[in-house]
Every structure is written in C-alpha cells, then in structure tokens.
Amino acid sequence: MEHQDTSQRFMIDDSSIRGEWCRIESTYQAVIAKHDYPLAVRGLLGEMMVAATMLSSTLKFEGRLTLQARGNGPLQLATVECTHDKHLRAIARWQGETDSLTFTQLLDSAHLAITIEPTKGEAYQGIVPLEHENLSRCLEHYFQQSEQLDTRIWLNEGDGRAAGFMIQVLPYNSTDSAMLDKSEDDKAEDWIRAVALADTLKAEEHLSLPIEELLHRLYHEESVRLFDAQPVTFKCSCSRERMSKALVSVGKDELDDILAEQEQITMNCEFCNASHIFDKMDVHMLFDASNPNNDTNTH
Ligand SMILES: [Zn+2]
Known part of the structure; x- marks a missing residue:
C-alpha cells in the first residue's frame, strides 16, 4: 500500500462537526534522519508534526504555524514549523536517558507555545501548559480555553509514520441552515457519538488505513464529506x-x-x-x- 503524506479535512453532514486528518511517512522520516533521536523524542516529534499540520489547516491565511515545547526534563526543546502550503520542519534537543519516560516526565513543567505568523499582519502566540498526560489532551484544553471550541485530538506514532485525527464543533454561525432546526441536546448528542466512535480507532488502523476507509469504519452511519487531500512535505526554510x-x-x-x-x-x-x-x-x-x-x- 502506498502511503503518501497528506492532510485532509472532512465534515459530518447534518451536524456542526468538522474534522482534520493527517498522516506522514517520508516527511517524518526526513526529520528524524537528521539527528540521532531517542525513540521517545522521535515519537513526540512525530505527534507534534501531525498536530501542527492539522492546526495549520484551521488557518485561513498564508503564513506559518509553530509549535514549540520547552521544558525542564530531559527534552529541553521541541519545535515544529508548518507553513500554509504544508511544508514541515522540526527539531528537538534533549539530554540523558529518555526512553522509559512518560510525556510528563520527558517535558517536566513544560509549556507549549503556539505561534501563528501570517505572511502579512501581526503574529499571535498562545501558551499551553503541558500539564496533561499527553500532547493531544493538552491541545484539547487549549482549544477549550482559548477558543471555546469542543475539540478532540488523537495522535499516533509508530512503524515510521505519524498520524493525527481531530474533530471539532464548529462555531454556531458557520453551520448550515439545516442546523438551525436542531436542538442543543441533539447537537450535544452528535458530538458525544462522534467522539465515542473516534475513540474506537486503534493506533494500527490510524497509522495504516486510507482516510476513506478510516472514515467509513468510524462513521458509516453518517454521511461524511471529504475535502481534497493536501500534500505534506519536508522543506526547510533556511537559506x-x-x-x-x-x-x-x-x-x-x-x-x-x-x-x-x-x-x-x-x-x-x-x-x-x-x-x-x-x-x-x-x-x-x-x-x-x-x-x-x-x-x-x-x-
Ligand atoms: Zn535548513
């Protein structure tokens, strides 16, 4: 099976739920080949790369999104940059033993900075304390607190690939007219169901299934609209x-x-x-x- 590096948006019809999916292999390989990263550091870099790609898809302008984690644990720094045209580059700095450590131990009292730099206009930065058990939980809390958007994120890394799946409730005014008739209870029900189904996704499926199959596996009772795939590539902006x-x-x-x-x-x-x-x-x-x-x- 061919695994192209792509990022894709989808929407669950008759609901206010939209999603992002991303899977990378050669892009991820290009990044981890540059340094002799320990397994735990590689894994986190892979997760940060797909997370940055999915977050960059929510931007509506040209520019760059950077995720940068800084901590007091063995992993001192991890940075991922993703441009609007999905050019990724990433780096991490660490010292000492990392492989048996949990996310919290690896980063110890860390913060994640999310920086958005439009090509034209002011840069914006949000800070996320990395105080939950993994990166996806930390990012979900960020969306909840800063954007008041219900968001769930699943991140996996393994077999030389990294994959991300994200669903989010769209703000009320951007949903279609069919949604106006839906009660708040029904909308809440839609969300609980979408999350419960996505929670059944196994890491190996996430890392290997084509997105069409994956969405069918999760949401075959719903009608899901899948948008065009966007290629993701490793490209350094240095010169x-x-x-x-x-x-x-x-x-x-x-x-x-x-x-x-x-x-x-x-x-x-x-x-x-x-x-x-x-x-x-x-x-x-x-x-x-x-x-x-x-x-x-x-x-
Ligand atoms: Zn470079």
Missing part, C-alpha cells in the same frame, strides 16, 4: 540569505575576530543539516552596502 542576515546581526568586529583565527565561518542549519560557508571575502561582502549580490544562492 544562505537568512544565514547572512544572522551573521550581520553578530556584527563586523566579532566576525573579524573569528576570521583572524580561522579561514572561514560555517553556519549549520539544525533543521536540515545544511552547511553554509562564509570566507573572509563573503563576510566582507556582507557589510559592503554597494554589493547587490548579498541575497543570492538560496538552497
């Missing part, structure tokens, strides 16, 4: 131009000091392991305002 800007921010004097001791400065991107090398001439050119070629050579 020689961005590295150049980082070097400029260090300042000419400091760079000159470094270059007095070594031939060149190597800038490594932690997300994709790309190296960008700047020799004395390159650094000189960075501070030469008349040079029009400072921002070429992206990779």
Whole structure:
C-alpha cells in the first residue's frame, strides 16, 4: 500500500462537526534522519508534526504555524514549523536517558507555545501548559480555553509514520441552515457519538488505513464529506540569505575576530543539516552596502 503524506479535512453532514486528518511517512522520516533521536523524542516529534499540520489547516491565511515545547526534563526543546502550503520542519534537543519516560516526565513543567505568523499582519502566540498526560489532551484544553471550541485530538506514532485525527464543533454561525432546526441536546448528542466512535480507532488502523476507509469504519452511519487531500512535505526554510542576515546581526568586529583565527565561518542549519560557508571575502561582502549580490544562492 502506498502511503503518501497528506492532510485532509472532512465534515459530518447534518451536524456542526468538522474534522482534520493527517498522516506522514517520508516527511517524518526526513526529520528524524537528521539527528540521532531517542525513540521517545522521535515519537513526540512525530505527534507534534501531525498536530501542527492539522492546526495549520484551521488557518485561513498564508503564513506559518509553530509549535514549540520547552521544558525542564530531559527534552529541553521541541519545535515544529508548518507553513500554509504544508511544508514541515522540526527539531528537538534533549539530554540523558529518555526512553522509559512518560510525556510528563520527558517535558517536566513544560509549556507549549503556539505561534501563528501570517505572511502579512501581526503574529499571535498562545501558551499551553503541558500539564496533561499527553500532547493531544493538552491541545484539547487549549482549544477549550482559548477558543471555546469542543475539540478532540488523537495522535499516533509508530512503524515510521505519524498520524493525527481531530474533530471539532464548529462555531454556531458557520453551520448550515439545516442546523438551525436542531436542538442543543441533539447537537450535544452528535458530538458525544462522534467522539465515542473516534475513540474506537486503534493506533494500527490510524497509522495504516486510507482516510476513506478510516472514515467509513468510524462513521458509516453518517454521511461524511471529504475535502481534497493536501500534500505534506519536508522543506526547510533556511537559506544562505537568512544565514547572512544572522551573521550581520553578530556584527563586523566579532566576525573579524573569528576570521583572524580561522579561514572561514560555517553556519549549520539544525533543521536540515545544511552547511553554509562564509570566507573572509563573503563576510566582507556582507557589510559592503554597494554589493547587490548579498541575497543570492538560496538552497
Ligand atoms: Zn535548513
């Protein structure tokens, strides 16, 4: 069976419930191949990647969504970025033994920052305390508290893949006219039923079944509308131009000091392991305002 990396939206007809689904394999593999991550760290990165992808699908503008967990446990940092066109990159930093640890032990008193950066407009950041037993519970609480939206999220990682399934009650005004006739009790009933059915999803089904089959398995008594699949890919946004800007921010004097001791400065991107090398001439050119070629050579 072919497992393409995709993200897809669905709606349960005659209800105010919509859903997101995402499964990644090559994208996930590309990320975990860059560093020698322990199993527990890999697993969390996989879950964060599908979560970020599903959350980015709820945005209605171009830009980038970042999930960043920072804690005091062995996992100090985990960051996942997802753009509106579903380009993902991710990285984690850890130390010591991690594999027998639970989510809470791994992150210890951690916070998750959800940052939304529209290409045009102001960035927005929400902070989620990671005080529940797993990432999905923490994100559900975030939606409940910040958006007042009933949300359930299922995240799985295994067999070199990661998968996410999310359902959410749409705000009242965005539902169709058929919903106006429905009582609050009936709507609550719809939600309880949709959650109970999704709760029967087994991890191996989640990680392997095509979405059509998966939705049929869960909601064959309902009519479900499935929207177009969106491809998800690993793509790093680093470039020689961005590295150049980082070097400029260090300042000419400091760079000159470094270059007095070594031939060149190597800038490594932690997300994709790309190296960008700047020799004395390159650094000189960075501070030469008349040079029009400072921002070429992206990779
Ligand atoms: Zn990179």
